[in-house]
Amino acid sequence: MGEFELIQRCFAEAGRKRTDVAIGIGDDGAVLQVREGCDLVITTDSMVEGIHFFPDVDPRSLGHKLVAVNVSDLAAMGAEPCWLSLALTLPKVDEAWLTAFAEGLSETADYYNCQLIGGDTTRGPLSLTMIAKGVVPKGKAITRAGAQNGDYLYVTGTLGDAALGLQLVQNKVEISKKHRAHILQRFHYPTARVALGQALRNIASSAMDVSDGLAGDLLHILRRSKVGVVVDVNKLPMSQALKDSCDAEQALKYALSGGEDYELLFTVPENRRGSLEVLLSPYGVPVTCIGRITGAVGKLEFKQGEQPFVYQHQGFEHF
Amino acid sequence: MGEFELIQRCFAEAGRKRTDVAIGIGDDGAVLQVREGCDLVITTDSMVEGIHFFPDVDPRSLGHKLVAVNVSDLAAMGAEPCWLSLALTLPKVDEAWLTAFAEGLSETADYYNCQLIGGDTTRGPLSLTMIAKGVVPKGKAITRAGAQNGDYLYVTGTLGDAALGLQLVQNKVEISKKHRAHILQRFHYPTARVALGQALRNIASSAMDVSDGLAGDLLHILRRSKVGVVVDVNKLPMSQALKDSCDAEQALKYALSGGEDYELLFTVPENRRGSLEVLLSPYGVPVTCIGRITGAVGKLEFKQGEQPFVYQHQGFEHF
Structure with a gap:
């Protein structure tokens, strides 16, 4: 099995399978059905080796944390998490590392009812960017801007x-x-x-x-x-x-x-x-x-x- | 002005200002109004220095290309481009480079009617990940899966x-x-x-x-x-x-x-x-x-x- 196939296999079914994913991984883009009466909420968080995590970190916990920190941003907006994308930059393909990372990611995505719906994989210094998407009833997102004197x-x-x-x-x-x-x-x-x-x-x-x-x-x-x-x-x-x-x-x-x-x-x-x-x-x-x-x-x-x-x-x- | 403020200023108003952006850059996430009767289409493309571009590339063209290659994926799905997120990993803050990159990105985003609505900036080896979001009438996305014998x-x-x-x-x-x-x-x-x-x-x-x-x-x-x-x-x-x-x-x-x-x-x-x-x-x-x-x-x-x-x-x- 080639490196590319290995990466594909690790992430193909990651997270919870959702019925609102019309097209998931494998096309030019993912196609998602946003529930009527809802706004879309999007957050992005990158984790870079040596800045956000140590080289010897357990890859399973790294997969968990990447999902959790992104979903946490959705939680802070009052949103319901739905879909995740992953941009993965890897210096090399280490099967054991990749498998454990993908398992941590998938378990945590599943826990939060999220499906991994796409992303990109490239060669380079280890860095992980996740994009989490969720929904919130129209106009109900909680922002940082509404605090008032006396609250x-x-x-x-x-x-x-x-x-x-x-x-x-x-x-x-x-x-x-x-x-x-x-x-x-x-x-x-x-x-x-x-x-x-x-x-x-x-x-x-x-x-x-x-x-x-x-x-x-x-x-x-x-x-x-x-x-x-x-x-x-x-x-x-x-x-x-x-x-x-x-x-x-x-x-x-x-x-x-x-x-x-x-x-x-x-x-x-x-x-x-x-x-x-x-x-x-x-x-x-x-x-x-x-x-x-x-x-x-x-x-x-x-x-x-x-x-x-x-x-x-x-x-x-x-x- | 600090490095953080410089980065913020470069990207604060990037692209076309859209009325369907309820909350843009500056909160835990962006809040977007997906047009009724439409599906959401999402694509992700990373560009890493030394793999996808040379260190001496004109930053303006790099900003352009990052937007264009992402929007191209939306185009291939038959989608209308709307919103962009940027995950930017920079080894250092070079004002001239950053300004030119942001200008190229912003001009091209504007050309395609896209607004930059968020992202993340971290320190690390130069790498750019863009997430492009668009809309397509429900069920009308063009995939890779529909070709038939004789087409x-x-x-x-x-x-x-x-x-x-x-x-x-x-x-x-x-x-x-x-x-x-x-x-x-x-x-x-x-x-x-x-x-x-x-x-x-x-x-x-x-x-x-x-x-x-x-x-x-x-x-x-x-x-x-x-x-x-x-x-x-x-x-x-x-x-x-x-x-x-x-x-x-x-x-x-x-x-x-x-x-x-x-x-x-x-x-x-x-x-x-x-x-x-x-x-x-x-x-x-x-x-x-x-x-x-x-x-x-x-x-x-x-x-x-x-x-x-x-x-x-x-x-x-x-x-």
């Missing part, structure tokens, strides 16, 4: 675990046996908050996912919504694993500036706050109010309880 | 010019001053046959674009349609520039195996052949009948007039 700021799950995980895989920290699995899981196998994102469509005034670190990502909402925010660092949700694995100051740094948690950050107007807990309880994902939107355009303020808190953010810079 | 095989424009252009930019051939501009234009600035592709929706039984060379690309139609074909090499359309620049045997090689012409290859049933010339005449693109589909599944035969013609194809291999 409450929430985040799902816990923050900082993936940042600690990154240190762990680099052997820069030690973590007790009890917590290692959780932290590695959070780093290698992030969960996109898909169901919760859709539940937020009629609740949140703005939303995004936390990929580059809370403090940096918040600035996007501030800029696009033309608002400010005050965050109470005492409220930041942290896992027991994180709290047990480093001192409080370091844990706070991870929670504020650590990337790749893929939790949802969203704002809720006061009048919809009452229904929040009831509406979100079926999803089994904790949500925590961590601050409040202000009218001070572009201003990101921290407090610790009632005290001002000074923090110099150093987030992940793509450039 | 006539057509190609648009001329073949082999881009292959000669590739030799020219590598200084492997000499071309008279009279023809240089045409050949370079064909190599650096290919034209996607968009209007013609749409006109073929009710005529062609199958279609694809010629990107890797006629002989290799034809195999895709044969496999997907489960048919064979006989091609008369005497009928292959060649430009005067190609015919004047090399001997007949070499010209034929370029026409048969040269990639990157981005012409459309399509099949037409006998009963629709009569309307072909009338229907396609407004588009000003010559179409030439070069062969006929047979029932010999997977068999690619060549003849030269009435004589059999033996040809060993060596096409572009992505892997």
Whole structure:
């Protein structure tokens, strides 16, 4: 079997087979039936060896993560994930690597009800670009632009675990046996908050996912919504694993500036706050109010309880 | 201005501003309004430095070509191009290079009525992935799978010019001053046959674009349609520039195996052949009948007039 056939075979049936795929892999393009009454949502995320992942990463987890981080962007828009495309640049064809990568990708795509519908494969330095497509009822996409003065700021799950995980895989920290699995899981196998994102469509005034670190990502909402925010660092949700694995100051740094948690950050107007807990309880994902939107355009303020808190953010810079 | 801001500024307004873009660049994803009664068509094409282009290529032509080759895939499906995403991996931020690349991309996107609606920028070895999205009336996409025994095989424009252009930019051939501009234009600035592709929706039984060379690309139609074909090499359309620049045997090689012409290859049933010339005449693109589909599944035969013609194809291999 040639290299080309091997690649084809690995990805031919990846993900969940969907009935709205009229033409999938194998033609000049894919043909997709977008549900009536829905808008199309598209996101793109690239992962480059040496920048986003280490050369020795488990290819299965890489396949998982590529799907999850893309689907997380759809979740943050309140969209339902449907279709994935993959642009794969490979220095060589390593059957074991490729098979494991494709399995991780396919399992995770299946989990999120997504079908791989096309892409491109080329030779070159290892780099992965995924394009995720989803649908959302017309006009119901949640953007970064709708936060208003007085809205409450929430985040799902816990923050900082993936940042600690990154240190762990680099052997820069030690973590007790009890917590290692959780932290590695959070780093290698992030969960996109898909169901919760859709539940937020009629609740949140703005939303995004936390990929580059809370403090940096918040600035996007501030800029696009033309608002400010005050965050109470005492409220930041942290896992027991994180709290047990480093001192409080370091844990706070991870929670504020650590990337790749893929939790949802969203704002809720006061009048919809009452229904929040009831509406979100079926999803089994904790949500925590961590601050409040202000009218001070572009201003990101921290407090610790009632005290001002000074923090110099150093987030992940793509450039 | 930081590197990130520079990149943002270069691409913020790229292409044609479209009213069906609800949310463009700057959120977790783009939100697009797919016209009712239409299917969505998606294609992905990557271009990697050293594989698909030379390091010293004019960035403006690179921006053009990236758009054109993607739009060409949409054209081959009979789709109307609408939206583009760009995943850009750059080793460094070179303002002059980036500005010229973005201008070439933007001009060509504008020409094809496409808006750049998002993407991702990362640091790494130079590589460009574009995702083009278009629409086609429901069920009207032209695939590679519809060719039937007895259908006539057509190609648009001329073949082999881009292959000669590739030799020219590598200084492997000499071309008279009279023809240089045409050949370079064909190599650096290919034209996607968009209007013609749409006109073929009710005529062609199958279609694809010629990107890797006629002989290799034809195999895709044969496999997907489960048919064979006989091609008369005497009928292959060649430009005067190609015919004047090399001997007949070499010209034929370029026409048969040269990639990157981005012409459309399509099949037409006998009963629709009569309307072909009338229907396609407004588009000003010559179409030439070069062969006929047979029932010999997977068999690619060549003849030269009435004589059999033996040809060993060596096409572009992505892997």
